[in-house]
Amino acid sequence: MPLIVLLAGGFFVTALLYASVGFGGGSTYAALLALAGLDYRVLPMVALACNIVVVAGSTMRFARAGVTPWKGALLLTVLAAPAAFVGGLVQIDERSFMALLGASLVLTAGTMLIPVSRTSEGEASGLARFMPIIAAPLGFLAGLVGIGGGIFLAPLLHLTRWRDARAIAATASFFILVNSLFGLAGQLAKSGPAMFGGAIYEALPLLVAVAIGGQIGSLLALKVLPLKWIRWLTAALVLVVGVRLLAGA
Template identity: 75%
Template sequence: MPFLAAAFFVTALLYAAVGFGGGSTYAALLALWGVDYRLLPLIALACNIVVVAGGTIRFARAKVTPWRDALLVTALAAPAAFLGGLTPIARDAFMVLLGASLLLTGLTMLIPVRENAVAEPGRIARYMPIIAAPLGYLAGLVGIGGGIFLAPLLHLTRWRDARAIAATASLFILINSLFGLAGQMLKHGPHAFGQAISGALPLLIAVAIGGQIGSLLAIRFLPQRAIRWLTAALVIWVGGRLLLGL
C-alpha cells in the first residue's frame, strides 16, 4: 500500500498541475495492483472528486468559470455518466477501454494549448454540449471524469481561452465523477462502496495532498509544457502496461 499511495500522490500532483483529476490513471494503477476491477471505478471516482473539488472552487473564486456555457456542456454529459456507471461490463472489455482511454489521454496531453483566445470559435464549438454526452457515458463506464477528453476538443475548436477551458474541464470532471459514482453505487450496492473506500483511505489522503501541491507547483514553479509532457509519459506507460498485460 505505501508504494501505491506514493504512485497516487505523484499522479494527483501531475494531473492537478494541468487541471485534471487523474481518474483513468488511478484505475489503471489499481488494476495493475490486482484490485477487483468492479471496485476500481468507485475508488478512482472518489479520488477524482477529492482532487478536482478544490480546483473548481479556486476557479470559481477567481471568476474565470464561464458558468452558463460550462453547465450547458455538462448538462447532457452528467446523466450519460450516470448511465455509464449503471452499465454492466465484462472485465476484459473494461480493461481494454481503460487502457485505450489512457493511451488516448496521453496523446491528447501533447496537443499544444493556447494561452489566449486569438480567433473566433470554430463552427463545431456550438455543438459541444451534444459532443460531450458520449464522453460522459464513457467516463461513467470506466470510472473517470472525462475532462481529459473534453479539454483537447475545447482547445481545438477554440471554444474559449485556456483558463476558461481549464475551469470548465474541472467542473465537468467534478459533476461527471459525482454522477458516475452514483451509477456505480447503484450497480454494485452501497456495501461495495463502503468496502472500496474503507481500504482506500491512504489513497484518498495521498491524492488530497498531491493535488494541492500540484496546483501550487503549476502556479509558482514548473512550466505547464513540462508538466503536461511528464503526465503524458506517465499515462502512456501505464496504459501500455495495462493493455500488454491482458
C-alpha cells in the same frame, strides 16, 4: 514495503501532475489499482472518488475567481452527467473493462501532447457550437471506467477556441467534478452500499494522498517546472501504463 504505501505514493504523484495541468487523474488511478491486482469492479469507485477530491478545490477556486463560463459549462455538464450515471450502471466483464481503460489511457496521453495556448486567439471556430454533442459520450465513458472526461473535452475546446484558456480549464474542472459524482452514484447503485463502503474505507490512505498531491500540484507545480514539461512527463507515464494494460487485456 506494503502495497498500500506504494499505491499512495503513485496516487500522490498522479494527483500532483494532473492537478498541475487542470485535471483529476481518474484513469491513471484506476490503472494503478488494476496493475496492483485489485478487484476490477471497485476500480471505478476509487478512481472517481479520488477525482472528486482533486478537482473539488480547483472548481471552487475557479468559481471564486469568476472565470467559469457557467452557461456553457452547465450545458456541457447537464448533457454529460446523466450519461455518466448510466455508464456507472453498466455491467462489464473484466477483459472489456481493462481494454477500455487501457485505450482511455493511450488516448489521454495523446490529448496531453496537443499544444495549449494560454491566450484566446480570435473568434471561436464554427465547430465550437458542436461541442455539446460530444458531452454525453464522454460522460458515459466517465461513469463506465472511472474518469471525469475533462481531459478529452479540454483539448477539443482549445482546438475550436470555445473560450479562453482559463475558462476552458474551469469548465473542464467542473465537468470532471459533476461527471465523477454522477458516475460514482451509478457505481453505487450497481454494486450496492456494502461493496462501495468497503472500497472507500480501504482507499482512505489513497484519498488522503490525492488530496495532498492535488493541492501541491495546483498551487506549486507550475512554478517549479514549465507546463509543457509536466504535460510531456504525464503523457509518457500514462502511455506506458495504458500500453501495459492493453497488452494484458
